[in-house]
Amino acid sequence: MLDDFLIRALLAGVLVALVAGPFGCFVIWRKMAYFGDTMAHSALLGVTLSLLLEIHPGIGVFLVASLIAISLVLLQQHAALPGDTILGILSHSTLALGLIAIGLMSGNRIDLMSYLFGDVLSVSLEDIQLIGIGAPLALIALVVIWRPLLAGTVNEELAQAESQNPKLAQLCYLLLLAGVIAIAIKIVGILLITALLVIPAATARRWAATPEWMAVLAAGIGVVAVMCGLSASLLADIAAGPAIVVSALVLFLVTTVLPRR
Amino acid sequence: MKKASPTDSPLVEVRDLTVKSQTSTLVDNVSLSVSRGEIVTIVGPNGSGKSTTLKAILGILKPHSGSIHMAGKTRIGYVPQKLEINWSMPLSVHRFMRLTQRHSDDEIDRALAVTDVNHLKKREMTALSGGEFQRVLIARAMASNPDLLVLDEPVQGVDFNAEVDIYRLIAELRDTHRCGVLLVSHDLHIVMAQTDTVVCLNGHVCCSGTPHAVTSSTEFQNLFGVRGAQALAIYQHHHDHSHGPDGQIIPEHDHNHHA
Numbered sequence: 344m345l346d347d348f349l350i351r352a353l354l355a356g357v358l359v360a361l362v363a364g365p366f367g368c369f370v371i372w373r374k375m376a377y378f379g380d381t382m383a384h385s386a387l388l389g390v391t392l393s394l395l396l397e398i399h400p401g402i403g404v405f406l407v408a409s410l411i412a413i414s415l416v417l418l419q420q421h422a423a424l425p426g427d428t429i430l431g432i433l434s435h436s437t438l439a440l441g442l443i444a445i446g447l448m449s450g451n452r453i454d455l456m457s458y459l460f461g462d463v464l465s466v467s468l469e470d471i472q473l474i475g476i477g478a479p480l481a482l483i484a485l486v487v488i489w490r491p492l493l494a495g496t497v498n499e500e501l502a503q504a505e506s507q508n509p510k511l512a513q514l515c516y517l518l519l520l521a522g523v524i525a526i527a528i529k530i531v532g533i534l535l536i537t538a539l540l541v542i543p544a545a546t547a548r549r550w551a552a553t554p555e556w557m558a559v560l561a562a563g564i565g566v567v568a569v570m571c572g573l574s575a576s577l578l579a580d581i582a583a584g585p586a587i588v589v590s591a592l593v594l595f596l597v598t599t600v601l602p603r604r
Numbered sequence: 605m606k607k608a609s610p611t612d613s614p615l616v617e618v619r620d621l622t623v624k625s626q627t628s629t630l631v632d633n634v635s636l637s638v639s640r641g642e643i644v645t646i647v648g649p650n651g652s653g654k655s656t657t658l659k660a661i662l663g664i665l666k667p668h669s670g671s672i673h674m675a676g677k678t679r680i681g682y683v684p685q686k687l688e689i690n691w692s693m694p695l696s697v698h699r700f701m702r703l704t705q706r707h708s709d710d711e712i713d714r715a716l717a718v719t720d721v722n723h724l725k726k727r728e729m730t731a732l733s734g735g736e737f738q739r740v741l742i743a744r745a746m747a748s749n750p751d752l753l754v755l756d757e758p759v760q761g762v763d764f765n766a767e768v769d770i771y772r773l774i775a776e777l778r779d780t781h782r783c784g785v786l787l788v789s790h791d792l793h794i795v796m797a798q799t800d801t802v803v804c805l806n807g808h809v810c811c812s813g814t815p816h817a818v819t820s821s822t823e824f825q826n827l828f829g830v831r832g833a834q835a836l837a838i839y840q841h842h843h844d845h846s847h848g849p850d851g852q853i854i855p856e857h858d859h860n861h862h863a
Contacts, residue, residue, distance in 0.1 A: 372693045494704045497689065504662040504682040504754075505704040551694045 348464055349577075355466045356569035356587065358478040359523075359530045360539065364547070364561030365485055366523050367540035368554065369516060372496050376541050377427060378415065381434040383524050383536040385411040387441025390458055394448050401473045401525040408521035411437065416517065438533075461532035461584030463573070470529050477526045481519050488512040493554055530569070531584040542591040543568060546598055568594055614639045615678045615752045615784045616661060621670035623656050630656045632808045633670070636801075638752060638784040643775065643798055645815075646788045648805035649827070654788040655685060657805065658756055661786070678752055681745030681783075683738075685756035689729045697732075697740050698725045707747050715747035716740075718780075719773060735766030739773070746777065753777065755787040771798070 370379050386404045393403030415433065419426045445453060457465070466474075485492075494502035495509020502509035527536050543565040544557065551557035571594075572587030579586075614637035623631040631653035638644045646654045659665040661672055662682060689695055701712045716722045719739040724732065732740060738758055745753060758774065759767040775798035778785050803812040804824050811823040818824050 372690055374690065490704070496693070497695070497700075497703060498684055498687050500659070500662075500664055501682060501684045501687070502704060503664045504680070504684070506663075507704055545692070548692055548694065552696065553699050554693055554695060557694055 348466070349573075351466045351468070351471055352463045352573060352583070353570070355471055355474050356463055356530050356573060357566050358474050359527045360543070360565030360569045361562045362478045362481050362523050363527060363539045364543045364563070364565040365482065365558035366516075366520055367542075367544035367565075368547070368558045368561055369492065369496065370520075370537075370540045371544050371548075372554075376537055377430045377434070378412075379520065379524075379540055380537045381415065381430045381437070382408045382412050382521060383528075383533050384434050384438040385441065386524060386528055386533045387445055387458060388437060389441075389525070390453075391441065391444040391448050394445075394453075399469060399473060401470070401477070401528070404528060405521050405525035408524050409518050412517040412521055413514075416513075457532070458528065459532050459534050460582060461528065461530050461535060461587075463530045463583045463587075464576070466529055474526045474529075477522055481522050481526075484515065484519055488515050492516055531587055535584050535588050538588040538591065539565065539568075542588070542595050546591070546595040549598065564594055565591070613675055615675050616786070617673045617675075618657070618661060619671045619673070621657065621660055621672065622668045623653070623660050623665055624668045629668075629807065631660070631805075634803075634805065634809050635670075636803050636809070636812065638786045640751065640784050641778060641782055642800045643778055643785040643787070644801045644803060645799040646786070646803045646805055648790070650790060652806045654790065654805055655756055658754060658786070658788055662754060679748060679750045681748060681750030681753045683741045683745050683753070683755040683758055685760065685788075687737075687741065691730050695729045696725070697721070697727050697729060700729050700740065701744050701747055703744070705748055711747055715743045718746050718777070719743040733766075734761035735763065735770065738762055738766075738770055742770075742773065742777075746781070749781070750783055752784045752786065755785070757788055757790065759789075774798075 370376055385407050389404030389407035390400050391403070392407055393400040396403065411433070415429065418429050422429060424432075442455075445455065445458075454462070456462075491502060491507040491509050491512035492515075494505070494507045495512055499509050523540075524536055527539060531539050544561040546564050547557045547560035551560050568591035569587050571590035573583060575581060575590065576583040576586040617637040619635050621631060621634045622629065634653070634657055636644060636646075636657075646657060648654050656665060660667050662680065697716070698712060701707060701715065707715070712725075713722060716725060719742050721736060721739045721743055724736055724740065727736075729737070729740070738760075742753075742755070742758065745755075753774070755774070759770050762770060774785060774787065777783065778798075797815070799815050801812060802815050802818040804810050804818055804827065806827055810827055811818050811821045813821075
């Protein structure tokens with residue numbers, strides 16, 4: 344069954360969307376869309392690393408994105424510059440560095456476009472294995488750190504005073520987010536990952552009464568977007584990654600216009 | 605004025621607490637204690653280390669030296685200073701009550717009733733007024749039946765009438781729940797009359813004692829100026845004078861507490 348490229352694409356897309364929704368909720372609650380963008384932009388450097396070490400690109404991306412996330416947190420705590428300035432500096436310079444590095448490394452062997460905008464229709468069995476293990480693990484881990492992470496998102500000092508250890512939860516979350524980015528690259532690419540995180544979550548906001556429901560809804564909306572995007576990609580012969588993002592956008596716009604109840 | 609007599613050994617005893625940042629000393633040799641049934645108010649100008657002292661007591665900040673001793677299993681209820689709920693998070697009052705602990709519905713109802721906000725249970729946190737928000741915060745802190753209630757600027761963003769109500773509520777909680785109360789205020793005018801002990805902080809403890817003793821001390825008057833010091837006294841005795849258009853005190857009785 345997994346021999347069919349379409350089945351592989353659908354499976355990978357659905358799994359990634361299921362994880363991206365709940366993680367995306369925290370991205371918007373914590374106002375870190377730009378932060379996520381910066382992590383994603385560093386992914387090309389991760390791809391280069393993978394080529395050097397001859398490992399799966401996902402693993403290299405995970406390592407580099409984690410490193411970037413942790414250094415961003417440290418920089419934001421200690422540097423004299425405002426947080427978004429630091430992100431502005433790093434976001435695009437890591438992307439530029441990645442573009443140069445990958446060019447130097449591989450010559451023309453690599454399809455750059457597939458990293459930038461995703462290539463879900465070429466998901467390999469190896470990719471499926473990585474996503475199939477990574478996605479459920481990330482979701483389970485998020486459930487485990489849910490309470491302290493949510494409490495720390497509402498108010499870090501409150502969470503700290505009531506022994507929730509929000510800083511540890513935040514660190515775990517960032518590492519997990521690096522993992523989500525690593526598995527999502529194949530689906531929507533470096534430049535569009537933030538959309539897959541943010542748009543379903545933002546769509547879910549209006550219809551959710553609790554944070555938990557918002558996470559579940561965001562996952563569901565992401566899945567619908569992936570299915571619509573893949574279908575549109577097949578029917579109209581358009582790039583799958585952008586089609587998925589545009590589907591998510593359409594869902595967002597339609598549900599925003601709809602009257603509530 | 606009725607004063608709950610502080611009993612037992614202190615719930616929390618802070619001795620010679622010093623907290624330093626990388627560049628400066630935030631709090632220097634502060635000692636204070638809170639007993640069951642006692643209300644202790646920390647006052648002081650901005651940057652005088654009030655919040656820092658609270659955070660050290662709550663375990664958020666590490667003391668550089670000194671000791672913080674809690675009696676047995678002192679449970680703390682904390683009302684933080686600034687809490688902005690991001691609109692993007694759907695958070696009802698009911699869900700907020702269970703933010704860090706798994707209270708049952710009964711416990712939540714009881715806690716909300718304590719601060720008179722049961723009717724807000726289904727409301728979103730972002731839709732509350734300043735006064736309602738603070739009452740929900742206090743209810744959340746009371747839900748775990750704390751021995752010590754710690755409040756950092758509990759009347760921020762609250763209009764004056766609600767402010768007086770909230771202070772009355774805190775005094776009530778002290779009486780009905782027999783807890784100790786430690787609160788921080790930067791606004792001298794509203795230090796509640798029910799306070800048993802005022803600790804005036806300016807990096808170090810510059811004076812402490814009953815509100816009356818503190819306001820008449822020279823250290824306090826040096827820190828806040830005579831007028832500032834009087835402002836505190838005014839609140840305690842607001843029934844026996846009125847204000848002129850410029851805020852000047854016009855005594856209505858012969859006696860004068862500020863002499």
